[in-house]
Amino acid sequence: MEHKTGFCLETIPGNCGAVLFGATGDLSARKILPAFLNLHRMKLLPKKFYLAACGRSDFNSETFRASIKEKLHRACPGVSGEELAAFLARISYFRADYSSPLFFSGLSAELDRLDAENGVYKKRFFYLATPPVSFLPIARHLKESGLLLEPGDRDGWSRILIEKPYGFSLTSAMELDKELCRSASEAQIYRIDHYLMKETIQNILALRSVNNIFECTWRRGFIDNVQFTIYEELGVEGRAGYFSSMGTGRDMLSHIFQMVAIIGMELPSSFKDAEFKQEKERFFSAVRKFTASDIVKNTVRGQYAANDRPAVPLKGYRQEPGVEPDSVTETFFAFKFFIDNDRWRDVPFYVRVGKRMAAKQTKIVIQYKEGDGGLFGFAGLDYSNTLHMNIQPEESLILSLNTKHPGPKLCFTKRNIKLNYRQHTEEYDVPGDYERLLLDVMAGDRTLFVSSGDMNFMWEFITPILELWKERPELAPLILYPARTAGPKEAGLLIKRDARKWL
Numbered sequence: 153m154e155h156k157t158g159f160c161l162e163t164i165p166g167n168c169g170a171v172l173f174g175a176t177g178d179l180s181a182r183k184i185l186p187a188f189l190n191l192h193r194m195k196l197l198p199k200k201f202y203l204a205a206c207g208r209s210d211f212n213s214e215t216f217r218a219s220i221k222e223k224l225h226r227a228c229p230g231v232s233g234e235e236l237a238a239f240l241a242r243i244s245y246f247r248a249d250y251s252s253p254l255f256f257s258g259l260s261a262e263l264d265r266l267d268a269e270n271g272v273y274k275k276r277f278f279y280l281a282t283p284p285v286s287f288l289p290i291a292r293h294l295k296e297s298g299l300l301l302e303p304g305d306r307d308g309w310s311r312i313l314i315e316k317p318y319g320f321s322l323t324s325a326m327e328l329d330k331e332l333c334r335s336a337s338e339a340q341i342y343r344i345d346h347y348l349m350k351e352t353i354q355n356i357l358a359l360r361s362v363n364n365i366f367e368c369t370w371r372r373g374f375i376d377n378v379q380f381t382i383y384e385e386l387g388v389e390g391r392a393g394y395f396s397s398m399g400t401g402r403d404m405l406s407h408i409f410q411m412v413a414i415i416g417m418e419l420p421s422s423f424k425d426a427e428f429k430q431e432k433e434r435f436f437s438a439v440r441k442f443t444a445s446d447i448v449k450n451t452v453r454g455q456y457a458a459n460d461r462p463a464v465p466l467k468g469y470r471q472e473p474g475v476e477p478d479s480v481t482e483t484f485f486a487f488k489f490f491i492d493n494d495r496w497r498d499v500p501f502y503v504r505v506g507k508r509m510a511a512k513q514t515k516i517v518i519q520y521k522e523g524d525g526g527l528f529g530f531a532g533l534d535y536s537n538t539l540h541m542n543i544q545p546e547e548s549l550i551l552s553l554n555t556k557h558p559g560p561k562l563c564f565t566k567r568n569i570k571l572n573y574r575q576h577t578e579e580y581d582v583p584g585d586y587e588r589l590l591l592d593v594m595a596g597d598r599t600l601f602v603s604s605g606d607m608n609f610m611w612e613f614i615t616p617i618l619e620l621w622k623e624r625p626e627l628a629p630l631i632l633y634p635a636r637t638a639g640p641k642e643a644g645l646l647i648k649r650d651a652r653k654w655l
């Protein structure tokens with residue numbers, strides 16, 4: 153019999169009510185409601201719990217439940233009829249008018265009723281899953297209708313969970329922050345970046361902390377460069393309206409820099425919210441900002457074009473429904489940057505992010521410096537060790553080693569040690585990223601949410617790039633690449649120029 157030993161800490165959410173604005177939307181159907189259902193199936197929802205779904209569409213509780221039943225079946229294929237029925241019974245629907253104080257006062261009375269029925273008593277979180285235009289009106293009305301309790305209120309707690317995008321520029325993100333803080337305090341705001349909730353990302357922190365061989369060598373002197381790849385096979389998929397105002401730079405900004413921080417930050421003295429965020433912000437303050445010539449030299453922007461080669465030809469971005477035929481929105485972004493601190497000085501960090509790429513893949517690769525070969529220096533081995541951290545769809549760690557080939561001859565070969573992150577059945581049955589963020593907000597754990605300081609750093613970093621692309625496009629031209637390929641060749645040149653290659 154196998155014994156599990158050692159440290160094990162579990163997030164246990166307290167009894168509460170969840171209020172979901174935008175409950176009729178795409179994200180709710182594909183991610184949020186299935187995540188609630190999965191938690192219900194795993195018995196990880198609090199015993200005393202209700203879900204108040206809000207939307208402007210004309211449903212009542214019964215018709216709303218009927219409308220999501222099939223979608224939930226599709227999103228959670230293994231769910232039994234009984235599990236689904238028990239979960240749906242915990243949902244009530246309220247028809248919303250986000251501009252009306254009457255709606256919010258009515259909602260307040262309904263939530264008091266649900267509190268009393270479920271024995272929850274003013275412990276509620278409000279999930280803003282509407283388009284960003286209504287984030288502020290909802291927050292304001294929540295405050296004015298008395299639905300947001302002050303932090304430290306003995307009667308209960310109120311938390312706001314807010315989807316991306318958090319602003320469209322540095323100015324709009326700061327305005328959103330300022331306005332939101334009139335309604336809620338920073339300690340009540342949970343800004344989502346679901347990448348931080350991924351098991352594979354959290355495993356990087358664990359890998360660094362509890363494996364001395366990595367933490368000792370996680371620095372300049374040992375590491376030659378670090379590479380980040382976030383590739384999607386899909387294009388805009390009906391979200392052209394949203395994407396055309398964002399582009400890949402804005403859309404992926406938070407995912408990119410949260411991943412970069414997990415690799416680059418100093419490990420905090422404890423895994424407590426304040427210390428974790430403080431180290432992350434300290435790290436961001438060491439990221440070297442781009443000058444205009446850095447932008448020209450160290451960024452590449454691209455857009456997918458039609459590709460007639462496959463049996464079924466693929467549309468370009470400009471041919472997608474809802475996209476302007478002369479759109480210059482980037483669907484690909486690559487850049488190189490440096491961190492000015494003792495750990496990372498002179499180690500280049502390379503990032504490439506794109507839509508409509510050959511394959512879906514998110515990974516981080518650490519390339520170690522080449523050694524001199526020691527005893528076998530005369531053999532002129534020209535390969536270095538690499539550590540591949542595959543985030544999705546594959547979830548694995550691969551460490552490449554140079555080994556002696558078996559047999560009497562002296563020759564070397566590169567071999568991999570591979571750890572599949574989910575090998576055993578119980579490892580498949582753990583909460584996913586949306587489940588994790590729901591658990592954390594219910595438990596009041598803000599560690600894995602994005603701070604106001606993180607947001608400011610990210611927008612400060614990207615704003616000059618976006619401005620130069622707009623104002624001096626000839627200095628950093630938009631490069632077209634055929635859909636479902638490796639992206640612009642200029643992204644290859646960005647790294648090749650440094651006598652390196654993408655791994």
Ligand SMILES: NC(=O)c1ccc[n+]([C@@H]2O[C@H](COP(=O)([O-])OP(=O)(O)OC[C@H]3O[C@@H](n4cnc5c(N)ncnc54)[C@H](OP(=O)(O)O)[C@@H]3O)[C@@H](O)[C@H]2O)c1
Nearest residue numbers: 174176177178179207208209281282283284286315316317
């Ligand atoms: N979809 C994704 O993959 C994804 C990924 C990451 C983040 N997000 C973010 O998550 C949020 C929701 O995304 P989504 O794709 O679900 O959005 P959506 O489908 O466009 O909108 C969600 C719901 O909000 C309501 N709504 C639409 N326009 C509104 C407006 N002007 N004011 C108030 N409510 C409005 C609609 O429901 P009613 O008409 O019934 O009220 C709609 O069903 C957005 O902020 C988005 O940026 C989405």
